[in-house]
């Protein structure tokens with residue numbers, strides 16, 4: 001008899017197998033017990049028939065508590081009524097670990113209760129489905145960038161620079177120096193691009209944002225590609241191909257997770273069509289004003305503005321060339337207009353907001369030095385970064401995709417906190 005995982009059950013129909021499982025729920029009557037089982041790979045049902053097992057086995061089945069763990073043996077059968085399509089007709093049960101009264105019951109719980117129990121909540125089917133999709137997106141990310149000839153260059157987490165502004169930095173001591181937790185690996189990726197042409201990083205980034213919104217995490221994971229000899233248009237092409245590739249892989253490889261989440265793959269399929277539409281910031285302001293929204297040129301967009309703009313399109317939409325005053329110091333100035341920079345944000349459909357921020361990078365040493373000073377940063381901390389403009393400066397572009405923002409959209413979740421195993425939120429660092 002083979003020991004298998006639930007996910008492999010389709011290959012063992014009408015065969016006797018052994019599986020290590022936990023109990024998620026059960027129902028029983030005098031003659032039959034239905035055990036809802038999970039083993040980490042999938043969820044399915046075990047059927048215990050009183051007249052097919054010995055008395056003690058049926059008794060154990062009836063008294064198992066939620067989340068107790070056990071070895072189960074039995075025969076795999078097709079079960080066309082269940083989503084999974086297979087079940088096990090139980091022959092024997094060998095308890096491994098008893099469970100105390102489990103706090104997360106099949107009834108509804110409030111979000112704070114669930115977040116307090118995130119270490120256990122991970123076992124439930126929705127978090128399991130979301131994090132399965134997260135894993136697929138990470139896998140597909142490596143596939144995409146390896147296929148396209150990118151080298152992964154890891155950026156440090158402890159750093160002395162602040163690419164995304166000084167207001168939301170996590171400060172720490174680094175022996176005798178000041179240090180921050182990285183807001184973005186970008187500046188290091190730019191160094192990497194000058195050494196390896198096309199590079200990317202994937203790692204945790206930190207923003208001490210005091211805003212409590214559905215879109216903000218304190219700790220989130222970002223994928224940051226950076227490409228030498230590339231202008232904005234080439235970078236936008238990479239971005240849309242990358243996003244479409246991720247969505248396609250989720251559709252192809254995560255069908256059962258999407259079904260668990262009631263997320264329609266046919267809706268997602270629309271997002272695999274490229275190119276994505278592009279509008280300028282100026283056009284966006286125009287559209288918003290015509291719709292009667294209270295914005296003026298120079299404002300940054302909040303959630304209502306981003307949602308309105310995204311709603312005007314079927315696919316994700318690029319907003320190009322924002323005002324210089326509301327963007328970071330490193331962006332390339334526009335060749336003919338002083339007030340805008342060469343950059344783009346990609347807005348997801350359905351009100352999920354910005355999933356990518358990116359730009360072409362400033363290449364001129366003197367311009368960049370000036371911008372660093374204007375941003376109130378100490379040029380001494382950026383000497384190494386300025387070196388990239390002193391020794392063979394070339395046009396280059398890059399972007400950052402927020403993994404959890406992307407996942408919130410693709411999974412159709414309400415809140416970004418659902419898409420990371422252990423969310424760090426304003427006022428939450430437990431568990």
Ligand code: 4AD
Nearest residue numbers: 184186216217220224355356357358399400402405
């Ligand atoms: O737009 P941002 O701040 O851009 C950068 O950090 C650039 N240095 C990236 C680059 O060009 N290499 O952040 C990029 C993306 C956003 O579009 C969003 O998806 C995500 O990171 N993001 C957050 N996700 C969750 N919580 C937060 N607090 C986030 N802040 C940004």
Ligand code: MG
Nearest residue numbers: 345354356357
């Ligand atoms: Mg941004």
